[in-house]
Amino acid sequence: MTTTGMLLALVLGCGGGPSRTLLQDKGSDTMVNLMQRMSEEYTKEHPTVIVAVTGGGSGTGIKALIDGTTDMANCSRPMSDEEKALAEKNGVHPHETVVAYDGLSIYVNKDNPIERIDFEQLKCIYGASGTCNHWSDLGVTLDCGGTDEIVKIGRQNNSGTYEYFREEVLGDEGKFTNTLDQSGTQQVVDVVGTSKCAIGYGGMGYHTESARFACLAKATDGPCAEPTIETVKQGAYVFARPLYVYTNGAPTGEVSTFLDWARAESGQKVAIDSGFVPLK
Amino acid sequence: MSSSVPSATRPRPRRTVRWGERIIEGVIYACGLSAIAFIFAIFLFIAKEGLVMLVTHLPEMLTSTDWGPTDAHPAYGIVALLIGTAWCVGLSLLISVPVGLASAIYLSEFAPERVREVLKVVVELLAAIPSVVWGFVGVMVLNPLLQAMGAQIGLNGLNGAILLALMTLPLLVSLGEDALRAVPDSYRQAAVAMGATRWEVATRVLLPAARPGLLVAVLLGVGRCVGETMAVLMATGHAVNIPTGLFDPVRTLTATIAAELGEAVRGGQHYQALFALGLLLFAITFVVNLTADLVVRGRHLTR
Numbered sequence: 001m002t003t004t005g006m007l008l009a010l011v012l013g014c015g016g017g018p019s020r021t022l023l024q025d026k027g028s029d030t031m032v033n034l035m036q037r038m039s040e041e042y043t044k045e046h047p048t049v050i051v052a053v054t055g056g057g058s059g060t061g062i063k064a065l066i067d068g069t070t071d072m073a074n075c076s077r078p079m080s081d082e083e084k085a086l087a088e089k090n091g092v093h094p095h096e097t098v099v100a101y102d103g104l105s106i107y108v109n110k111d112n113p114i115e116r117i118d119f120e121q122l123k124c125i126y127g128a129s130g131t132c133n134h135w136s137d138l139g140v141t142l143d144c145g146g147t148d149e150i151v152k153i154g155r156q157n158n159s160g161t162y163e164y165f166r167e168e169v170l171g172d173e174g175k176f177t178n179t180l181d182q183s184g185t186q187q188v189v190d191v192v193g194t195s196k197c198a199i200g201y202g203g204m205g206y207h208t209e210s211a212r213f214a215c216l217a218k219a220t221d222g223p224c225a226e227p228t229i230e231t232v233k234q235g236a237y238v239f240a241r242p243l244y245v246y247t248n249g250a251p252t253g254e255v256s257t258f259l260d261w262a263r264a265e266s267g268q269k270v271a272i273d274s275g276f277v278p279l280k
Numbered sequence: 281m282s283s284s285v286p287s288a289t290r291p292r293p294r295r296t297v298r299w300g301e302r303i304i305e306g307v308i309y310a311c312g313l314s315a316i317a318f319i320f321a322i323f324l325f326i327a328k329e330g331l332v333m334l335v336t337h338l339p340e341m342l343t344s345t346d347w348g349p350t351d352a353h354p355a356y357g358i359v360a361l362l363i364g365t366a367w368c369v370g371l372s373l374l375i376s377v378p379v380g381l382a383s384a385i386y387l388s389e390f391a392p393e394r395v396r397e398v399l400k401v402v403v404e405l406l407a408a409i410p411s412v413v414w415g416f417v418g419v420m421v422l423n424p425l426l427q428a429m430g431a432q433i434g435l436n437g438l439n440g441a442i443l444l445a446l447m448t449l450p451l452l453v454s455l456g457e458d459a460l461r462a463v464p465d466s467y468r469q470a471a472v473a474m475g476a477t478r479w480e481v482a483t484r485v486l487l488p489a490a491r492p493g494l495l496v497a498v499l500l501g502v503g504r505c506v507g508e509t510m511a512v513l514m515a516t517g518h519a520v521n522i523p524t525g526l527f528d529p530v531r532t533l534t535a536t537i538a539a540e541l542g543e544a545v546r547g548g549q550h551y552q553a554l555f556a557l558g559l560l561l562f563a564i565t566f567v568v569n570l571t572a573d574l575v576v577r578g579r580h581l582t583r
Contacts, residue, residue, distance in 0.1 A: 059543035067546075086545060144432060151433050156518070157350040158543030173352045178360075180435065180517040180529050183539065194424065195433045 021254050023051045027061020027074035028160050029184040030203035031243050034100065034274040035074055038262055041270050045261075049254055055184065058160025065246055066090050071255050073246040076102065076160035076203070077167075096244045097251065099262045101277040103204040103227025104164060104239040106214040107192045112199075114140045116224040118217040119169055119238075125150060125199065126165075128175035135197065144197040153188050153200035154179030161185065164241055165201055204232075205275025232277040243276065326562060330555030341556070347520045349540070349550040356553050358560075360520045364437070364530035367523050368512060369505040371441030372448065377498055379445070380452030384494075385482050387453065388460035400454075407450035411510040414443045418515030431527035433517060438526045440516035444508055448501040455500065459493025460486055492575050499572035503565045509534040533557050 025035055032055035039051035053074075056064075061073035066087045079087075079094055087094050106117055117138070124132035132138060135148040142148045154176060155162040166174050182188045185202030192200045193210030200211075204227040207213055217224035218238040231237035251259050261267050268278040334341075337356050344357025383403075387396050422442060423434030431438075463486050471485045487494070509532075517529025518539065537554050544551040 056542050063543060063545065145430050147432065149432060156539045157348075158540060163350075175348055175351050178519050178521045180433065180519045181531075181539070182518070183513075191433065191435065194427065197432060 019048070021049045023049065023072065023255060023258065024064075024070040025051050025053045025072040025074060025245070026056060026064045026070040027072075028058040028076040028243070029055040029186075030058075030076040030102065030159075030161050030205075031074040031099075032184075033205065034243070034271060034276055035245075037274055038099075038267055038270045041266060042258060042261055045266070046257075049258065051258060057156065057158035057183075058163070059158040062087075062094075062246065065094065065248060066092050068092070068248075071247065072259075075244040075246055076241065077164040078242075078244065079246060080163075092248045094246045094248070095250050096246055097259050097263070098242040098279065099245050099259070099267070100243045100271040100279065101232055102241055102243050103232045103237045103277065104161065104168075104201060104241055105204045105207065105227045106216050106239075107189055107200045107202065107207065107211045108214045109192055109196045109198060110210050110212050111196050112140070112142060112212075112214075114138065114214055116215045116217055118220050118222070118224070120220055122169045123174075125152060126154070126176055126179065127170050128177045130177055142197060144195075148197060151191075151195050151198035152177065152179040153191050153198050154181050155185075155188065155202070156181045156183055161202055168239065203276070207275070229272065229277050240277070323562065326555055326558045329552055330557075330559040333549070333552040333556040334559060337553070337556070341553075345520070345522060347536070349544075349553055354549060356549075358533070358557065360522050361531055361533050361536055361557070362560075363522050364516070364520075365506060365532040365534070367437050367530055368440045368444055368516065368532055369502060371437060371526075372444035372505055373498070373502065375442065375445035376448045376452055376501060380449050380497075380501075381456055381487075381494065383449070383453045384456030384460055384497075385486070388457045389478065389482050389486065400457075403450045403453050406446070407454075409447075411447065411508060412514075414447055414511040415514030418443045418511060422515065426527065433527070433529065435515055435517035435529060436527045437516055437523050437530040440512040440530070440532075443511045443515050444505045447508060447511065448504050451504060452497050452501050455497035456490075456494055459490040459497065462493060463489045492578065495575050496572045499568055499575070503568045503572075506564055506568065507534060507561065509538050513538050533561055537561075 025039070032053060035051070035053045039053050043050055058073075058075040058077055061070065061075060062079060062083050064070040065073035066083070067090075075096075079096070084094060106122070108114055112135075114135075121132065121138055124130040124137070133150055135142040135150055140148075155165075162176075166176065170176065180191065182191065182200075185206045188200040188202045189206045189208055189211045192198045193208055199214075204213075213226040215224035215226050216237070216239055222238075223236075225231040225236045225238070227237050227239070232240045245259060245262075247255055247259075250256075262270075263279060268280070271278050333356075341356050341358045343359065344355060345360040346355040346357040347361060348355040383399075387399060391399065418439050419435070422439045426434040426436065426439055467485055467489055468481055471481045476484065512532045513535035516531060516535065518531050518535055519529040520531050521529055523530050537557055540550070541554050544554055
C-alpha cells in the first residue's frame with residue numbers, strides 16, 4: 001500500500017469503526033466506470049476494504065505505478081517497452097492481470113446511414129496522410145447543414161485507447177491527423193451524439209441511443225461486426241482488446257484478494273453490467 | 281501612557297515598542313521580498329525543466345504546426361498552439377472590450393446611484409465564478425447554442441472566446457470604471473460648460489483622459505485570457521488546428537500543458553517540451569504585464 005493510502009486509511013480508521021484498508025487504483029478513462037462499479041460492489045461484500053478509483057488515462061496510471069503513488073494501474077493497452085524499462089529502472093516490476101475484454105468501438109451519429117467501415121477507411125479518416133475529409137469520400141450521403149465534412153473526434157495522447165487505436169489502425173509509426181481530442185470516452189460519445197457528421201472511437205461500454213456502433217471490418221471485402229459480448233468472445237469483432245490492471249510484482253494481500261474477486265463471478269457480472277466482455 | 285507611571289520607568293516601554301516595531305517592519309520587509317523570491321523561484325523551476333528544450337528545439341517549435349510529442353518520431357511544433365491561443369484571446373477581446381468599456385462608461389457616467397451599486401455587485405459576482413464552471417457553461421449551454429447557429433460542432437474557438445470574454449468582463453468593467461471615475465470632475469464641468477452633450481463628454485473628453493487606465497484594464501484582461509486553462513480546455517474542442525473560420529476548433533498552449541503533463545514522464549523530452557510551453561506563456565504574460573506597468577508609470581510621469 002502507498003503512503004497516501006496508508007494515511008487515508010489512518011484518517012478513515014479514526015472514525016471509531018473497524019479499521020479500513022484503502023487501495024489506490026488509477027489510470028484508464030475507458031475502465032474508470034468499470035473499476036468504480038467493481039469497487040462499490042466489492043466494498044459491499046468486504047466492508048473493511050475501499051478501492052479508490054481515479055481516471056486520468058492509461059499513461060497517467062502507469063506513471064503513478066512507476067512513481068509508487070498507486071497500488072493498481074488500469075490500462076486499456078499493454079504497457080510499452082519504454083514504460084517497462086523505466087519501471088524496472090525505478091525498481092518497479094509490472095505484473096499484468098486481465099480483468100475484462102473490450103471491443104474498441106467506432107461510434108457514429110444515429111442519423112449517419114453508414115453501413116460498414118473498415119480499417120482502410122479509418123486510416124483514411126484518422127491518418128495524418130489520409131484524404132477522407134467528407135462523408136462522400138466514403139460513399140455516404142449525409143447533410144449537416146450544407147456540408148458533409150467529417151468531424152473527427154479523438155482522444156488525448158495520454159489515453160490508452162488513443163495508443164491502441166494508433167497502433168492497430170495507423171501502425172507503429174502512424175500519426176494522427178488533427179482531431180478534436182476529448183478527455184474521456186464519455187465525452188467522445190456525447191459529442192458524436194450531438195453532431196450528425198461526427199465519428200469517434202472508444203470503449204464499447206459507452207454507446208447511447210444517439211451515438212451508435214458502426215459495423216467494423218478489418219479488410220475492405222471482409223465481414224463486418226458490431227461489438228457485442230458474443231462477437232468479441234468469438235473473435236468475430238476485429239478490434240477486441242484486453243483490459244489490464246498492472247501491479248508492482250504479483251499482487252499480494254488485499255490487492256490480490258480484490259483482483260481474484262474481480263476475475264471471479266461477482267466481478268465478471270459487474271463487467272457485463274458495465275457493457276464490457278467477461279473473461280469466460 | 282498613563283501619567284501615574286513613575287517617570288523613572290518611562291523609557292523602558294518605549295524601547296520595547298521600538299523593538300516590536302522593528303520586528304514587524306522586518307516581517308513585512310521579508311514578506312515583500314518573499315513575493316520577489318517566489319517569482320524568481322517559479323521562473324527558475326520552469327526554466328530548469330524547459331530551457332534545454334527551448335535551446336535545442338526552438339526553430340522546430342516556432343516553424344512547425346505538427347504537435348505530436350508521443351508519436352514514434354516526436355514532433356514539437358507549436359505554431360498551431362500559439363495561433364490557437366492568439367485566436368481565442370483576440371476573438372474574446374473583440375467581444376469583451378466594446379462591451380466592457382460600454383458598461384464601464386454606463387456605470388461611471390450614466391447609471392443612477394442605486395443601479396450602479398447593484399450592477400457593481402453583480403459584476404463582482406461574475407468574477408467569482410470558477411473557471412471550471414465556465415467550462416461547464418461552454419459544454420452544456422454554448423455548445424448546443426452554437427450548433428443551432430450552424431456550427432458543425434459547438435466546441436470551437438468561438439465558444440472558448442465567448443467564455444474568455446465573460447471571464448474578463450468583470451476585470452474590464454471594474455478597472456475601466458475606476459479609471460473613468462478618476463478623471464477629475466472639472467473636466468466634465470468644463471465640457472458641459474462648453475455646451476457638450478453627455479455623449480460628447482463621455483466619448484470626446486472622458487475616454488481620452490482615462491485612456492492609460494483603460495489600456496491597463498485591457499492589458500490585464502489579455503494576461504488573464506492568455507493564462508486561462510480549464511474553460512478553454514473544455515470548450516475549444518482541443519484540436520491542433522489553425523482556424524480559418526469562427527466555428528473551427530482550436531487548442532491553446534495552456535490546455536496542452538494541462539491535458540498532457542499528467543502522462544509525460546518526468547525528465548523526458550515531452551515533459552521538457554511542456555515546460556518550454558510554460559516558459560513561453562510566462563514570457564508572454566510577463567511582457568503584457570510589463571507593458572501595463574509601463575503604461576501606468578507613463579501616466580504618472582505625464583501628470
